Amino acid sequence: MRAVVVTGSAWLPWSIAAVASLALLCLAIALAMTVGEMQIPLAVVMRALGNATLDLGYAVSPIQQGVLLDYRLSRALFAASCGGTLAVCGVILQALLRNPLAEPYLLGISAGASTGAVAVMVLGLGGAALGISGGALLGAVLAILTVALLAAGSGGTSERVILSGVAAAQIFNAATATIVTTFASAEQARGVMFWLLGSLGGVRWPDVWLAAPVTLVGFAICLAHARTLDAFTFGEDAAASLGVSIPRVRLVLFATTAAMTAIMVSIAGAVGFVGLLIPHAVRLVVGPRHIRLLPAALVTGAAFLVVADILSRTLIARQVLPIGVVTALFGAPAFALILTRARRRA
């Protein structure tokens, strides 16, 4: 069967929007690379990037070239990867649970991943075989199962799922605090607490090589489910009667979200509110269809966290705020706004 031109003609504005937002994301990444202990002008950043990618042979001091490529580019790329991933996870969870408040942080998935990661870092759980990312993944899966159990026990409505998530987050945060206060040395404890608030300071290239594929593969899986997610508009029964196999879709998408969240948390700590704020903001612009919502959330979330990272290093002179603090600074008011909007609709 031939595709209908009606939908084809709508492609042009969307592709322009896609190119424009990708360009903005690249600009944000370049700007982020100018910021740091040593300010480097944007022009130098561009030249260094030109040298690295196209071998253009511009004159850039080796120190600047080194700082830009070894530290700042990896940091900015990871920020983009992490922000995009968390925003996409928010979109998925909100659709599956039909709750505007669903996101990895509020549902306790980030807290579970933190506990898993800290258990590996401090207790040496699982040894080298498991690794911090593996520990985070285990923790995230454990958190999802905890939320599912709590929610099923309390009736399983979409409000109960969120309450269960809040409870699970408390449980896992308490577990993390117990591990840190009981078993960690003072120095370990300081490092862990800083990481828990969300920090991009330690990000290096290996982290990018881990995070970027997770983002891309996870995003591809989610995008392949775009129509399935649309079918959840009127709930699970409605989706099932439209031909969606609920158990399979739940398994695939919850597992994907858990993995995506866990990897980001294992590298940067629990960065909150991105998954809450970005999907809602993007939905206002591109509408509820997931085929547009998911890519838009990916790019916007990426740009948001890159900009948040810039702010974390510039808001207070000569000090770096944890990235989680900056996202909470913007996310918490947005959270309040969503709550009041939801109340007005009810």
Next chain:
Amino acid sequence: MTLAARDVRWNAGGRMIVDGVTLAAAPGRMLGVVGPNGSGKSSLLRLLCGLRNVGSGVVTLDGGNIRDLPRRAIARRIASVEQHAGTQENVTVEDVVRLGRTPYRGALSPWTEADEAALERALAQVGMDLRRNQPWATLSGGERQRTQIARALAQEPSELILDEPTNHLDVRHQLDVLSLVRGLSITSIVALHDLNLAALFCDEVAILNEGRLVRSGPPAAVLTAALIQEVFGVHAEVHASEFSGRPHIEYRLD
């Protein structure tokens, strides 16, 4: 027989909700399911469209067990309209009706001419084609019901299942919705509260009480004063309407 239930049972929370119901929908006809609150009407409908698995017994579609069919195959045959479909998403009428094409589309397949034709036909059938861009949140109860029916029709089903489609509608819209369903040349199974509407529109009526099928057959055979007294505990007088020739039920307050 297209869609049929044979001795189906289903329990929830230790209580038997549907208790040994045997029922068949005649092709192209409208089957009404009536009964008091909690008599198992909605549960029976969910079993019939395969949304819940029967505890025992079997639901068959063209003679085959519905459990053996993939969800997508069922969705191309049976469409259902829930009692209270609601969403917080900012969707339009057209967005909702497009959902009806989900069972025909793969993850990457484009919107085809067949999809477009089904969408247009469904919108026109319920008379919502001129309001396709109206947001869901601004629709009245009757318009929402019609939009959901259009979504169901876009699935191009051979069986349509509706759970109390006239709930919360004024009398004009009740008649509109049921006339619309009756005018379709597909098999429909409709749960109804209003016995007069069931008598007026349905080809056959099944009456449920406490999960059991009390009787089924043509309205005149099922909606009798004795059965209404037995099942609903209400004193009624039933006579043939001089306009439609169908049973008309008057309730007595003694």
